[in-house]
Amino acid sequence: MIGRALLVLGLALLAPLAVADERFIVVQSTTSTDNSGLYEWLLPQFTAESGIGVRVVAVGTGQALRNARNGDGDVLIVHARAAEEAFVAEGHGVKRHDLMVNDFVIVGPRADPAGLLESGGVNDALKRIAEASVIFVSRGDDSGTHKKELALWRAAGLDPASGDGGWYRESGSGMGATLNIAIGMDAHTLTDRATWVSFGNKGDHLVLVEGDTALQNPYGVILVNPETHPGVRARDGQIFIDWLLSPKGQAAISGFRVYGQQLFFPNARRTN
Numbered sequence: 001m002i003g004r005a006l007l008v009l010g011l012a013l014l015a016p017l018a019v020a021d022e023r024f025i026v027v028q029s030t031t032s033t034d035n036s037g038l039y040e041w042l043l044p045q046f047t048a049e050s051g052i053g054v055r056v057v058a059v060g061t062g063q064a065l066r067n068a069r070n071g072d073g074d075v076l077i078v079h080a081r082a083a084e085e086a087f088v089a090e091g092h093g094v095k096r097h098d099l100m101v102n103d104f105v106i107v108g109p110r111a112d113p114a115g116l117l118e119s120g121g122v123n124d125a126l127k128r129i130a131e132a133s134v135i136f137v138s139r140g141d142d143s144g145t146h147k148k149e150l151a152l153w154r155a156a157g158l159d160p161a162s163g164d165g166g167w168y169r170e171s172g173s174g175m176g177a178t179l180n181i182a183i184g185m186d187a188h189t190l191t192d193r194a195t196w197v198s199f200g201n202k203g204d205h206l207v208l209v210e211g212d213t214a215l216q217n218p219y220g221v222i223l224v225n226p227e228t229h230p231g232v233r234a235r236d237g238q239i240f241i242d243w244l245l246s247p248k249g250q251a252a253i254s255g256f257r258v259y260g261q262q263l264f265f266p267n268a269r270r271t272n
Contacts, residue, residue, distance in 0.1 A: 024053035025236045028065075028073035030144050031174050033219070034058035036194035036263055041256045046243050052236050060143030060174065068092060068222075071229030074237035076222040079144040079192075084220045092229070093222040097245055100253050100264040101218045104148060106209035107179075107196060108134075108188035116188075116208035123156040125209040130158055133167040135187035139178050140170025144217075149190045152214065192217055194263035218267070221245075244268070 033039060034056055043054045057067065061078040068076045069092050076093065078084060087093045106125060108116060114132040119125040129136050138160075139146040153160055160168040169187070171178040175195045182189040183203040191199075196207065209215075221241055226234040243249045250266035257263070 022053060023051060023236065024055055025074040025233050025240055026072070027054055027056050027075045027077055027240075028068045029056050029058050029077045030061045030064060030079055030219075031058045031176075032079070032145070032192040032195050033077060033264075035174075035176060036198045036256075037258060038194070038253075038256050038264060042244075042249075042252055045252050046240060046249070049248075050236075050239055050243065052239060054240065060139070060141045060145075061147065062142030062144075068224050071224065071231055074224055074233045075240055076224060077219060079217055079219045080147045081218060081220060083144075083147065084222060088222060091227075092225055094225050096220045096222050097241065098267050099219045099221040099244060100250075100266045100268075101216060102264050103193050103210065103217050104145070104190055104215040105193050105196060105207045106188060106190055107182070107205050108208045109186045110204045110206055112208055114188075119209060122152055122209055122212040122214050126153060126156040126158060129167075129188060130160060133165045135167050135169060135182075135185055136160065137178055137182040137185065137187045137189045138168065138170045139175065139189075140172045141174070143174070145175060145190060145192060148217070152190070155214065194258075197261055197263060198258050219264075 039056055047053055057073065061080045061083065064076060064078050065083055065087055067073055068087065077099065084096050088096050106116065114128040114134045116125045116128060119128055138149055171181050175191055176199065178189055179191060179199055180201060183201060183205050221244055223234060223237050223241055224232045226232040245268040250268050253264050253266045254262065
C-alpha cells in the first residue's frame with residue numbers, strides 16, 4: 001500500500017510538469033472555419049507531424065482581430081482582407097498570406113417571396129429584398145461575414161439599417177445562431193457556404209443566391225508580431241503557417257469534405 005501511495009504521489013507531482021512542457025499554439029479564428037469541422041480535420045494531421053498542439057479560439061473576425069491586437073494568440077485566421085491588412089500595417093501582424101477561399105450565399109425560404117431565384121446577381125437580389133421588405137437577418141456582430149454583408153449592401157446602393165420598415169434585423173450573434181433565427185422567422189440571411197452545408201437545421205430554407213464573383217470569401221493567415229507582443233510563440237506559430245501554406249497543408253484543406261462537397265479551396269500560391 002505504501003509503494004502504491006508513493007507511485008500515485010509521484011504521478012501527481014509529475015502531472016503539472018507534463019502540462020507545463022506541452023507544446024501548443026493559440027489560433028484566433030473566425031467561426032466559419034471552426035463550425036464547418038475544418039479544424040477537426042486539419043489539426044490532428046498537423047499535430048501528428050509536428051508534435052505541436054493547436055488551441056482554437058473561434059469568434060467573429062472582428063473579435064479575433066481585437067484578441068490578437070491584445071496579444072492573445074499566436075496565429076490569426078480570418079476573412080476580412082482590408083481589416084487583416086490594417087492589422088499588419090499597425091504592426092500587430094508579421095505578414096498576411098492567402099490561405100484558401102470559399103464563397104458566401106444568401107439563403108431564404110423555399111417559397112422565395114422576393115423572387116431571388118430570378119435575380120441577376122447579388123446586387124439585384126438585395127434590391128429585391130429591400131423592395132419587397134422581406135425579413136433579412138444580419139449577424140450585426142462585426143464578424144467577417146457581417147463586414148462582407150455591409151459591403152454588399154453599399155455596393156448595391158442601399159443602407160438597410162436606415163429604413164423604418166422593420167424588415168432588417170440584427171441578431172448580434174454568430175452564424176449558427178443567426179441561421180436558426182432566420183429559419184425560425186422564415187427570413188433571409190447571408191452565410192458562408194461551409195457553415196450552411198454543415199448546418200443541421202435547414203428547415204424549409206435553401207440557397208437562393210450564389211455564384212456571383214462579389215460573393216467570394218478569401219481567408220488569410222497571419223503570425224502575430226512577436227516584436228509587438230513578446231509572449232507570442234512565434235517559432236511554433238510560423239511552423240503551423242508554413243505547414244498550412246505547404247503542398248501538404250494545401251492538399252489537406254482541399255481534401256476536407258462535408259456530405260461529399262469540398263468547402264474550402266486552397267489559394268496559397270496566389271500573389272499577396
